[in-house]
Amino acid sequence: MEKQGKNKNQHLLRGVKKTGGLLNSGFSIVKSSKLTTYILVLIVGIGLGYGGGRLLPSSSESDVKTKSSSLAAKPRAELTEKEKLQLQYERVDKDVIKSKEKVDDDLVDKDITDAQSEMINNKIDEVAIIRKTLDNTKDEDRKKLKELKLELRKWSTENDVRNSYVSRVL
Numbered sequence: 001m002e003k004q005g006k007n008k009n010q011h012l013l014r015g016v017k018k019t020g021g022l023l024n025s026g027f028s029i030v031k032s033s034k035l036t037t038y039i040l041v042l043i044v045g046i047g048l049g050y051g052g053g054r055l056l057p058s059s060s061e062s063d064v065k066t067k068s069s070s071l072a073a074k075p076r077a078e079l080t081e082k083e084k085l086q087l088q089y090e091r092v093d094k095d096v097i098k099s100k101e102k103v104d105d106d107l108v109d110k111d112i113t114d115a116q117s118e119m120i121n122n123k124i125d126e127v128a129i130i131r132k133t134l135d136n137t138k139d140e141d142r143k144k145l146k147e148l149k150l151e152l153r154k155w156s157t158e159n160d161v162r163n164s165y166v167s168r169v170l
Helices: 002-032 034-055 081-108 114-133 139-158
Strands: none
Touching: 081 114, 114 139
């Protein structure tokens, strides 16, 4: 029985030697070709790119915008009334800043005049105050917001100003 086991092992060793010889000759061909070298580097780079991406911190962890408000990460149903109000105020404040930046950019580009810029900024502040007092979850307040939106459209056409300056705050 030992002879048969020995013969089996020899047979396996011969097979390994044969395949090893084929592999070695194959690798010598690979070593000589510049194209295959570039392909191997590309494959290794892709492999490290996918694997390395999991080891490094994700971009969302270091992104300032995603960390700005912990309230925004919670589902709205889980927020208390005070937190909902605080979140609404934060959003209105951000929208006011964006709207005023747009007005300033258009003023620099001379798309609007100084008088129009001042008038728009005053209207943005006025709308922001109204917006902070209304809750968009209540039907009455939604109707008021709709009316305010219509008034703003009328105001923008009367004053020859784009509605987009003020409508962002709503």
